[in-house]
Amino acid sequence: MNTFDSKEFRRVLGAFTTGVTIMTTVDEDGNQYGVTANSFSSVSLDPPLILWSQARTSSSYAAFKNCERFVVNILADHQIPISNQFARSGGNKFHGVMVNEGLGGVPIIEDCSAYLECVKVAVHPGGDHDIYIGQVERMYRSENRPLAFGEGRYVVPVAHEMLAAA
Numbered sequence: 001m002n003t004f005d006s007k008e009f010r011r012v013l014g015a016f017t018t019g020v021t022i023m024t025t026v027d028e029d030g031n032q033y034g035v036t037a038n039s040f041s042s043v044s045l046d047p048p049l050i051l052w053s054q055a056r057t058s059s060s061y062a063a064f065k066n067c068e069r070f071v072v073n074i075l076a077d078h079q080i081p082i083s084n085q086f087a088r089s090g091g092n093k094f095h096g097v098m099v100n101e102g103l104g105g106v107p108i109i110e111d112c113s114a115y116l117e118c119v120k121v122a123v124h125p126g127g128d129h130d131i132y133i134g135q136v137e138r139m140y141r142s143e144n145r146p147l148a149f150g151e152g153r154y155v156v157p158v159a160h161e162m163l164a165a166a
């Protein structure tokens with residue numbers, strides 16, 4: 001009998017607050033793909049490497065598995081609707097979303113807090129997910145404050161000294 005409590009596992013993972021990203025890519029026919037992901041993490045400074053993991057059940061799994069490049073769009077605190085739009089399967093996820101073309105034609109979502117344009121350099125199996133390692137080729141940071149996600153909901157990070165002063 002499997003006694004591992006998956007719901008509790010999710011709740012425990014939720015104690016680790018993260019940023020929110022949308023991973024984007026494009027296929028050979030120019031079709032665009034995007035997935036909301038908070039599994040993003042830095043890996044190495046030299047060379048500059050990052051990772052994220054994707055569920056194998058994702059309908060855009062094949063697109064990311066086969067892609068050469070992807071972009072990590074780090075969402076700003078006003079982009080909750082866009083986060084939700086890219087967390088839903090099916091339909092045109094890019095409907096009403098302003099994008100620019102990055103390296104290799106990969107879409108970059110406008111008005112994010114920051115973004116990283118990556119070449120996919122490795123894929124590792126990770127249980128029911130695959131782990132993608134990307135090498136950063138180009139990046140950008142704006143003044144827009146980042147969105148965060150913790151305990152299963154969106155949160156806005158506030159500097160600790162601001163709270164103490166309030």
Ligand SMILES: Cc1cc2nc3c(=O)[nH]c(=O)nc-3n(C[C@H](O)[C@H](O)[C@H](O)COP(=O)(O)O)c2cc1C
Nearest residue numbers: 035036037038039054055058059060086087088089
């Ligand atoms: C805050 C948040 C973080 C998420 N993080 C991930 C993730 O790291 N990896 C993943 O595969 N799915 C993650 N998801 C779920 C995917 O966004 C969702 O399953 C996917 O976009 C559904 O569309 P698809 O079928 O095109 O993949 C997350 C969802 C939310 C709301």
